Amino acid sequence: MTSQTSIESLEHRKPVPRHRLTKTVVASAVALALVAGGGVMARAENPPVSALPAAGQPMALPSFADVAERVSPAVVNVKVTSEIGGSPMVRGFRGMPDNMPVPEFFKRYFGELPQGTPHRVQGQGSGFLVDPDGYIVTNNHVIDGATEVTVVLNDGSSHSAKIVGHDDKTDLALLKIETDRPLAYVELGDSTKARVGDWVLAVGNPFGLGGSVNAGIISARGRDIHSGPYDDYLQIDAAINRGNSGGPLFDTSGRVIGVNTAIYSPTGGNVGIGFAIPAETVSRVVADLRADGHVERGWLGIRIQPVTEDLAAGLGLGAARGVLVADVVPGGPASATDLRAGDVILSANGERIENYKDLPRLVADLKSGSRMRLEVIRDGKPRHLEVEVGAMPDEDRIASASRSDGQSEGNPHLGLYLAPLTPELRMRRGLDAGSEGVFVAQVEPGSPAAEAGIEPGSLISMVGADPVSSPEQIQSAVRRASAEKQRAVIMRVERDGQALFVAVPLSA
Structure with missing residues (x-):
C-alpha cells in the first residue's frame, strides 16, 4: 500500500480559440494540396524519425476495452487487518536532533506513562490470480504484519487468504485462497520485449473505489529507486494511487509484464511517475515462494563498492566500470578461491558488470552449488577465477x-x-x-x-x-x-x- 493520501483535481483546460482553429485547418489543407499536386515538394530519401506511417494520416488512439474486459476478472482486491499492541512508549520525538540524548524528564516520569490501547488497523491493496487454483500475487508491503488477509474477487465474493510466502527484498508476496471452482487467471509475460513508449494498462483498486483500469506508456526501464538491493523497475506514467499496490501491469495483448508497486510523488498523489516490478523478477520469486515459501538466493561472500572515476584512474583501468572487492568474508564461498580485496570484477559468467548492482543481481539469481566464472583485474593484469556460489544466509x-x-x-x-x-x-x-x-x-x-x-x-x-x-x-x-x-x-x-x-x- 503506498502513502498517497489525496486525489488531485484535474486542471480546467480553456477551449481553443475559433480563429486559431480556422488557421490551422486552412494551413493543413494547403499543405495537403501541395503534396497531392506532385513535383512541388521533393521527396526525401530517408524520412524523418517523426514521420507518420500511412500517407501522413495520424494514428488512431487504441481502445483497451477488449483487453480490460478479458483480464479484469483475474484482478482482486486484497484487504488486510493488523493489530497494533499497547505498550509504554513515546513516539513524539521525531523532530529531535539525531545526537540528542534521552530527555531527563522522560527518565524521571517514565514510570507514570499510561499504557497504550491495542487496536486493529485495516488497509487494502490489489493482486491478481496466476492460476485457476487460487494463487494470488501481490506486494509484500500490502500484507506485511497482517493478522488477517481477505481477498475480494471481481464477482464480489470474499475469501479468507493464506500467506504462502513473502520476500521483502523484492516486495512480493504469494497468497492462496480455496474455492470449489476454477478461477479466472492471467499469465506472466516477458517485459524484456517491452519498449519505452509502449502502451500499458494498470489495473487495481485505487482508494478502495473498486476495479479501475488506467492506461499509459512505459517511460523508462531499469530504474533504481533505492528500495532494496535488487531494484530494476519499469517506470510508467499510467496513474497509480493508494490501493493500486500489488496490481498487475498489462501489455496490449493482456499479458502481465509487471506488478505496480510504488510512485514518486512530492504531493502524495499521482504525478505520472510510477514503478512496476518486471515480470521476470515476479516469475522467479513466485516460483520459489510456491515451492517452499521462501526465496533462495546465491551468495559469494564478498563486500563490494562502485568503481569511481578516481578509483579507475588509480587502479589503471581505462574506464570506470565493474565493481571493486572491498573485502572477502571469512568462511564465505569466495574465501575458498584466489579472489582478493582490491580485485576489480569486470564480468560474471560472460556478462559485463557496468553498474554496482549488476553483480548482486546476477549472483542472487543462481542456486547454491552453481559455478560462476569471474573476469577480474589485479595489478593491471586480467585474471579468470571460478567460484562455487553458496546460499545467502537469512x-x-x-x-x-x-x-x-x-x-x-x-x-x-x-x-x-x-x-x-x-x-x-x-x-x-x-x-x-x-x-x-x-x-x-x-x-x-x-x-x-x-x-x-x-x-x-x-x-x-x-x-x-x-x-x-x-x-x-x-x-x-x-x-x-x-x-x-x-x-x-x-x-x-x-x-x-x-x-x-x-x-x-x-x-x-
Missing part, C-alpha cells in the same frame, strides 16, 4: 547466535534477535552506507520488544543516552539497566528514515 540465521537479551543467564527477556550492521547487510537491505546502529533481524511475537513497537528491519542506534554499534553493547546495556532495577530500557529506533525513542519494559 537474517534469522545471521542472528541465531545473537539473541541479545541474555535470558539464559536469568536476565530480562526482550525478544530481540540482533545482527551487526555490516556493509554487506547494508547493501542487501538497501540501507545507506552511513547507517549506524544494530540491525533487528527478528522480534518474537508478543515479546516486550514487539509490544514496544520494534519491528524487524529496524536499527537500534542508542540505548539510554549511549550510542550502540554491536549486539553485545545492547546486551550489556540491558543487563546494566536490570541490575539498577529500572522498569524499562529506552532505545532509539530508526525505520524508514524516521527515528523515535521507545521504552521496552524489563521483566525478569
Whole structure:
C-alpha cells in the first residue's frame, strides 16, 4: 500500500480559440494540396524519425476495452487487518536532533506513562490470480504484519487468504485462497520485449473505489529507486494511487509484464511517475515462494563498492566500470578461491558488470552449488577465477547466535534477535552506507520488544543516552539497566528514515 493520501483535481483546460482553429485547418489543407499536386515538394530519401506511417494520416488512439474486459476478472482486491499492541512508549520525538540524548524528564516520569490501547488497523491493496487454483500475487508491503488477509474477487465474493510466502527484498508476496471452482487467471509475460513508449494498462483498486483500469506508456526501464538491493523497475506514467499496490501491469495483448508497486510523488498523489516490478523478477520469486515459501538466493561472500572515476584512474583501468572487492568474508564461498580485496570484477559468467548492482543481481539469481566464472583485474593484469556460489544466509540465521537479551543467564527477556550492521547487510537491505546502529533481524511475537513497537528491519542506534554499534553493547546495556532495577530500557529506533525513542519494559 503506498502513502498517497489525496486525489488531485484535474486542471480546467480553456477551449481553443475559433480563429486559431480556422488557421490551422486552412494551413493543413494547403499543405495537403501541395503534396497531392506532385513535383512541388521533393521527396526525401530517408524520412524523418517523426514521420507518420500511412500517407501522413495520424494514428488512431487504441481502445483497451477488449483487453480490460478479458483480464479484469483475474484482478482482486486484497484487504488486510493488523493489530497494533499497547505498550509504554513515546513516539513524539521525531523532530529531535539525531545526537540528542534521552530527555531527563522522560527518565524521571517514565514510570507514570499510561499504557497504550491495542487496536486493529485495516488497509487494502490489489493482486491478481496466476492460476485457476487460487494463487494470488501481490506486494509484500500490502500484507506485511497482517493478522488477517481477505481477498475480494471481481464477482464480489470474499475469501479468507493464506500467506504462502513473502520476500521483502523484492516486495512480493504469494497468497492462496480455496474455492470449489476454477478461477479466472492471467499469465506472466516477458517485459524484456517491452519498449519505452509502449502502451500499458494498470489495473487495481485505487482508494478502495473498486476495479479501475488506467492506461499509459512505459517511460523508462531499469530504474533504481533505492528500495532494496535488487531494484530494476519499469517506470510508467499510467496513474497509480493508494490501493493500486500489488496490481498487475498489462501489455496490449493482456499479458502481465509487471506488478505496480510504488510512485514518486512530492504531493502524495499521482504525478505520472510510477514503478512496476518486471515480470521476470515476479516469475522467479513466485516460483520459489510456491515451492517452499521462501526465496533462495546465491551468495559469494564478498563486500563490494562502485568503481569511481578516481578509483579507475588509480587502479589503471581505462574506464570506470565493474565493481571493486572491498573485502572477502571469512568462511564465505569466495574465501575458498584466489579472489582478493582490491580485485576489480569486470564480468560474471560472460556478462559485463557496468553498474554496482549488476553483480548482486546476477549472483542472487543462481542456486547454491552453481559455478560462476569471474573476469577480474589485479595489478593491471586480467585474471579468470571460478567460484562455487553458496546460499545467502537469512537474517534469522545471521542472528541465531545473537539473541541479545541474555535470558539464559536469568536476565530480562526482550525478544530481540540482533545482527551487526555490516556493509554487506547494508547493501542487501538497501540501507545507506552511513547507517549506524544494530540491525533487528527478528522480534518474537508478543515479546516486550514487539509490544514496544520494534519491528524487524529496524536499527537500534542508542540505548539510554549511549550510542550502540554491536549486539553485545545492547546486551550489556540491558543487563546494566536490570541490575539498577529500572522498569524499562529506552532505545532509539530508526525505520524508514524516521527515528523515535521507545521504552521496552524489563521483566525478569
